[in-house]
Amino acid sequence: MMGLMKLGKTMSASLVVGVLLAALTGCQKQEGPAEHAGKEIDKTTDKAGQQIEKAGDRIQDSAKGDKKQSLYRTLRPT
Structure with missing residues (x-):
């Protein structure tokens, strides 16, 4: 009799866990086309933002380089 009751409790607990797992996986919403887009x-x-940042860095580097060249030409004896 005790073995049968223990088996019943174990099966009930397993059933509850199974139902909860099924409910949780069923609640996950599939991504729609608008979300994907x-x-x-x-x-x-x-x-695009990363590319714009890189371009800005290159422009700044070029501007710094031009300033150095300009200063070099100014100070260089002719």
């Missing part, structure tokens, strides 16, 4: 737009704008 939004994520792609985010990726694209991030990449």
Whole structure:
């Protein structure tokens, strides 16, 4: 009799855990087309922002280089 009760409790607990797991996995919402498009737009704008930053750095480096060349030409005896 005790073995049967223990088996019943174990099975009940297993059933509850199984139902909870099924409910949790069922609640995960699938990504819709708008969400997918939004994520792609985010990726694209991030990449564009990185490229713009690189271009800005290059411009600043070029400007610094030109200033050095300009100063060199000014101080250099002719």
